[in-house]
Amino acid sequence: MADLVIQGLAKSFARTVVLERIDLAVTAGETVVVFGPSGAGKTVLLRLVSGVLEPDAGDIRIDGRSVVGLGPERRDVGMAFQNFALYPHLSAFENIASPLHAQGLDAASVRGRVEAIARLLKIDHVLHHLPRELSNGQKQRTSLARSLVGRPGVLLLDDPLRNVDAKLRYEMRLELPRLLRDAGSAVLYVTQDYKEAMAIGDRIAVLRGGRIEQLAPPAAVYREPETVEVARLFGDPTINLYPCRPRHGDDGTSVSLFGGSLALPPGLAHAAGRDCLLGLRPEHVAVSVEERPAALPFELEAVTPLNVRGVLYLRAGGGEELLATVPEAEAARFGRGRRRVWVEVEPRHLTLFDRDTGARLAPRAA
Template identity: 50%
Template sequence: MTTLQLKNIVKRFKTQTVLDNLSLDVGDSERLVLFGPSGAGKTVLLRLIAGVVDPDEGSVLIGGEDMADVDAEYRGVGMAFQNFALFPHMTAFQNIASPLEAKRSSSRAIKEGVDKVARLLKIDHVLLHHPKALSNGQKQRTALARALAGSPPLLLLDDPLRNVDAKLRFEMRLELPRLLAAQGATVVYVTQDYKEAMALGDRIAVMSQGRIRQIGTPEEIYNTPADMEIARLFGDPVVNLLDVTPLASSGGIHVELSNVKVTLPDFSEEVVGRSCVLGLRPETVAFTNAATPGAIPVTVAAETPLNEKTVALVLTARGREILLSRPAGTPGPTSGDAHIAVNGRSAFLFDKESGLLIRPRAKIMSRSGEAA
C-alpha cells in the first residue's frame, strides 16, 4: 500500500518561503491534482516529495515510512519533470526503457513495456530518435512515458501535457485516467489547466503562495469554492461576481438585480445587511420570457459563439455585466432588451471583505434522507 503524507512542510530559498507549513494526505491509488497559478509552489513540492530537494521543516512519509534519510533513487517514485530531463545521448526508446533496465527486466519485457506506453502516447514512430530531433510535445510525452514505464508505486507528474497539441491533450485527458487506474499507482499531478484538473483528479488541492487553500473532489471545488479567487479559477466563462446587500422580506432572504428580487432560499438572516458578493456561474443564468415570475430585465450587449456553447453579455438596469452560457444552437436574443432567470439555489454568496464563501444553512433532512 502506497500512501503519501506531508506533515507541516516548510521550504525556503534565502528569504522567500515557498512552502508554508503545508500538510497533505494522499490515499493509496488516489489521483490528487495540485492546481494553482505559476509560482504557487507546486513544482517545488513535487521535487521535495521525490527527494530532489529537502524540506527545511516537516516530514515526508511514503507508505508510512519517513523519507528523511532516504535518497531519491530509493523512494520508489516515478517523475515526469516539467523541463523533460531526458538523457540527450539516448534515443526515445532508451530513455523510456531506463527504469525497466534499472529493474533488470528481460529484453522482451522492456520492448513490450516501451512499445505499449509509446503507442498510448502516440510516440511509437519516433522511438529511434534522439531528444534533439523531437518536438517539445514529443519530448514531454517521452518523459511521461519514461515515468509510466517502470510502474512505480508513486507517480509525480509535473504538468506533463503542457506542450502537447490541443487534440492530443483532449485525448490524453480521456486516456490517462484509465492508464493510471490500471497501473494502480498513487499519483500527484500538477497542472494549471482547470479542465485537466477536473478530468484527472479524484481530488484537487488548490495551491496559492505555498499553501493549500482548498482540497476536495472536482464537484466540491466547482460547486462550493472556498473563496472568490477559487471560484474565478474554475469555469469558462468566468463566474459572475456582483456586489450585493442581502435583504429580508416576507418571501425570505433576497438580493436585487434590475430592481427584481432574487430569492436566496438557503441563507439565514445573518447575511441581511452584510456587504456581500453574489456569484453566478454563466451556465446557471438563462434567457426567459418577460412574463415569467422573477424575470430580470437586461440589455444584450454582445454575443459570442464558442463552438459547443454561445456566450452572451447582458447589462442590468444599473449597468452591471452578467455573462450567460447556453449550448450552441439554442435560440436566444442577440441584442436589445431581454429578460433572464436566476436560480437563487445555484448562487454563491461571498463575504466582500474577506472573499470567503458564506456557506448556506444545512438543509433539514427527513427520515427518508431527503431534504424536507
C-alpha cells in the same frame, strides 16, 4: 503500491515563503491534481516529494516510511518534468527503458513494457529517435512514459500535457485517468489548466499563496468553492461577482440586484446585514427573448461564440454587467445583440462570499 502522506511541509527561498504547512494524503491508485496560478509553489511541492529539494520543516511519508533526507533513487518515486529531462544521447526507447534496467528486468520484459506504454501514448513510431529528433509533444510523452513504465509507488507529473497539441491533449485527458488508475501509484499531477484538473483528478488541491485553499473532488470545487479566489480560478467565462448586503424577512433571505430582488438559497439568514459578494456562474443564467412574469429585464449588448456555446453580454437597467452562456444552437435566436431580453436565476445557483475574508458562506440548518 504505496500511499503518500505529506504533513506540515514548508519551504522558503531566501526570505520568500513558497510553501507553508502543506498537509496532503494521496492513496495508492488515486490521482490528486495540484492546481493553481503560476508561482503558487506547485513544482516546488513535487520537487520536495521527489527528493530534488529538501523541506525546511514537515514530513513526507511513502508507504508509511519517512523519506526526508533520502535521495530520489531511494524514494520509489517516478517523475515527469516540464523540461522533459531526457538523456540526449539515448533513443526514446532507451530513455523509457532506463527505470526498468535499474530494476534488473530481462531484455524481453523491458521491450514488452516499453512498447506497450509507447503504443498507449502514441509514440511507438519514434522509439528509435534521439531526443533532438522529437517534437516537444513527443518529448513530453517520452518523459511521461518513462515515469509510468517503472510502476513506482508514487508518481509525480509536472504539467505533462503542456507541450502536447490540442487534439492529442483532448485524447490524453480521456485516456490518462484510466492509465493512472491501472498504474496503481499515488499520483500528484500538477497543471495550470482547470479543465485538465477537472478531467483527470479524483480530487483537486487548489494551491494558492503557498497554501492549499481547498481540497475536494472536482465537482465540489466547482460547485462549492471555499473562497472567492477558488471560484475565480474555475470556469470560462469566469464567475459573475457582485457586492451585496443580504436582508432577511418572512419570505426568506434575498439581495437587491439588477433592479429587482433575487432570492437566496435557504439557510443563509446568518448572512443578513453582512458585506458580501454574490457569485453566479454564466451557465446558470436563464435568458429568454420572451417576457416572463418573474424575469428581470436586461439589454443584450453582444453575442460571442465560444467553442460550442454562445456568450451573452448583458446589462441591467442599473448598469450591472452579466455574462451568460447558452448552447450554440440557442445562441442563434439572439442575433448579434442589442435587444431586450429577460433573465431568470434559480436561488440554488447563487453563492455568497464574505467580502472581507473571501470565504464562502455556507447555508446553515434552521
